[in-house]
Amino acid sequence: MNEIAQTILLISAGVMLLALVIIFLRFIIGPTITNRVIAFDTMTVGSLGLIALIAVIEQRQIYLDVNIIYGLLSFIAVVVIGKYIEKSL
Amino acid sequence: MKMELFKLILIIVLAVIMLASAVYAVVSKKTVSAVLATGVISLLASVIFLMLASPDVAMTEAAIGAGLTTFLFFIIIRKIEKQDDAK
């Protein structure tokens, strides 16, 4: 891969990591359960981008399969948590 | 060289977040928050497994840790609450 492109990719990985840390702070201080679940959801979607970035840097296609399983299961988990908050599980 | 340094930094930051999340799961007063913190731990653990070049373990960790245990815990907490309400 091109040198410049690779450097830009590394920088964007750093930005994503910073974003994950800031979202995690919201997870810690969130006053109610809803705020924590929002932080969890946003963190999941952010790490989808990070996993795809690792797959591109390492040039291995199989890493993307982890991505879809991850997205599917976290979607189901958030729906179950929503049902729990609504008391209709 | 640049790649090695990048990987090292990534793993260290993710591990620090994991540790903080684990401490939070222990000290938090609410059960639900502790379960969510456990979900965050296995989320980041699967990213670290991926960095160490083992996609199959990462897949299992994502399926079991982030998905199954989280919603099993929630279903069971709800059942316990229902029993308490019935009393």
Place this chain on the structure above:
Amino acid sequence: MDILQIIGASMVLIGSLVLLIASIGLHRMPDAYNRIQVGTKASTMSVVFVMIGFIFILPSWFGKFFTIMLFVMLTNPISSNVLMRASHKKGEPLSSKTVIDNLKEDEEKEELNKNNENGTF
């Protein structure tokens, strides 16, 4: 092909900056509803930008990136909608800037009607 790779990498950078702005927005917004708005929109858009950038970098993996993009665009609004309805039903407080809440008014009206019907019998 160098120029395509650089365009793709800059799109990935834009996507990660959008995610960073989402994370700042999670701290600045006053109540949970506005946080859900910012979190869902910005994170979905960030994934879309990142995946389009990767399609520019590696065109031979087009299918996988496109599937992940479609998947996130379909499921992320649904899960946030479930979360928002649940928190409204549970009674999560709205911020003091809120102007109007039609849903709560209608629910109260429905409740009142039900009570009246029960009262007459």
Place this chain on the structure above:
Amino acid sequence: MKNFKLKFVLFLILAIFWVLWNNSLKPEVLIAGFIIIIIAVLMFGKSVDIFEGIKLNPKALAFTFWYIIVFVVAMIKSNIDVISRVLNPKLPIKPGIVRIETKLKSKMARLILANSITLTPGTFVVDIKENYLYIHWIEVCCTAQNTENQNKITQEIAGKFENILMKIYE
């Protein structure tokens, strides 16, 4: 065979996803996938009524493409809106939950409408009851309760999507 058309739509969607996800057109991949998809359609074909009212003609296809273009433009606008609101130091928000009425009947059309409203500037679906959608709006323009005002709000939030979806589904 009952509602063959709807099952065919389900088959088509699953096949497109299979080919995209495997990212190859080798014969063995295609044959294995089609066997699995046919079994899945036969097993879960009973609950296929969410596609009810869909049309399979060139006009509907053209309107689908037009819908995608409108949707992408709205989505990019939405993101610029969110960024400018978050980075503005005064935080210019005036949130509220408003009620709009929809004319769509089909389940799939309602799902697409709700998803599109969620991803466009400043609006977010909270709940759906019969014909009414309750929407959390980040910048409420007018709060009066009369019918004329409600029609105006409906036009502003859902008008352009609803008109195109009517042509595809009804």
